[in-house]
Amino acid sequence: MDLSPPATTAEAPRFRNLLRASTQAHLASLPAAVALALATCERSVAEVELRDFETPVVQAGIQAIRDLAGQIAAGVLSEANRAEEVAESRRFREGFLLPTDNPPELAARGQALMDRLEGSSPSQLKTKVVVLDGPSLMAFVRGGENLYLGQDVLDLPEEETAAILAHERAHLLERHPTLASICTEVGLALATQAAGSPPLAAAIKKLGALATASLQREQEFQADALGAEMLERAGYPRSAMTRVLTRLQGDRAETSRPTDDHPTLSRRLEALSSSTRADKG
Numbered sequence: 001m002d003l004s005p006p007a008t009t010a011e012a013p014r015f016r017n018l019l020r021a022s023t024q025a026h027l028a029s030l031p032a033a034v035a036l037a038l039a040t041c042e043r044s045v046a047e048v049e050l051r052d053f054e055t056p057v058v059q060a061g062i063q064a065i066r067d068l069a070g071q072i073a074a075g076v077l078s079e080a081n082r083a084e085e086v087a088e089s090r091r092f093r094e095g096f097l098l099p100t101d102n103p104p105e106l107a108a109r110g111q112a113l114m115d116r117l118e119g120s121s122p123s124q125l126k127t128k129v130v131v132l133d134g135p136s137l138m139a140f141v142r143g144g145e146n147l148y149l150g151q152d153v154l155d156l157p158e159e160e161t162a163a164i165l166a167h168e169r170a171h172l173l174e175r176h177p178t179l180a181s182i183c184t185e186v187g188l189a190l191a192t193q194a195a196g197s198p199p200l201a202a203a204i205k206k207l208g209a210l211a212t213a214s215l216q217r218e219q220e221f222q223a224d225a226l227g228a229e230m231l232e233r234a235g236y237p238r239s240a241m242t243r244v245l246t247r248l249q250g251d252r253a254e255t256s257r258p259t260d261d262h263p264t265l266s267r268r269l270e271a272l273s274s275s276t277r278a279d280k281g
């Protein structure tokens with residue numbers, strides 16, 4: 001899901017700046033870990049230049065950035081907190097919505113489904129559904145509270161629409177977009193530290209992007225599994241998640257590249273079926 005979130009000029013620099021400043025402050029308190037990550041990245045410069053991303057040294061560089069992001073994540077999430085995410089969400093919505101978006105009847109239908117999911121899996125977070133004008137199967141989240149849907153999502157069988165909503169709500173609950181941004185910011189901060197060596201700085205930027213993509217692929221598995229649990233609690237069959245993923249894939253060929261931010265359909269279906277088996281003990 002998150003099918004092609006649109007490019008937008010309605011940037012939210014306030015939240016990004018907060019995230020960047022917090023990331024930099026936390027990194028500054030871990031000089032030894034930063035030096036180790038830089039040294040690990042340095043070993044992979046030649047292979048990154050050759051775009052040879054599957055080699056052990058490149059994978060070690062990607063992992064070093066992810067480890068560093070993991071070490072500071074809790075601290076940064078408490079500063080760039082949920083309230084800030086929600087405020088960012090509202091600023092984005094104001095800049096993004098057109099008068100023709102959110103037709104009342106469709107918006108009410110989407111929100112009613114979301115309310116049903118939230119009723120059976122309560123949390124502090126209230127997700128606002130925004131229905132975009134025009135036909136599409138797009139679904140993505142921005143900031144802390146908004147889930148944007150193309151109108152075609154509401155024409156799917158109800159349980160499949162609910163599956164998309166549950167998957168996207170899981171991204172919001174787990175703060176996935178912000179965690180991915182922290183990983184990106186770690187890469188950028190390391191690249192800045194390596195500015196004296198342009199080839200190293202360029203390699204680190206690439207490694208940072210690959211690290212973020214690898215984190216995002218894991219987040220998709222988590223959102224599928226959590227979303228399937230939410231569906232079940234709301235009285236829908238968890239198989240609706242499998243069905244809607246298969247529907248969205250359509251007859252497009254499966255491809256898998258290190259830069260992809262989504263795993264392949266077969267890997268997602270496999271992960272869902274093993275999480276079902278794990279649930280059943």
Ligand SMILES: [Zn+2]
Pocket residue numbers: 001002167168171220223
């Ligand atoms: Zn997703």
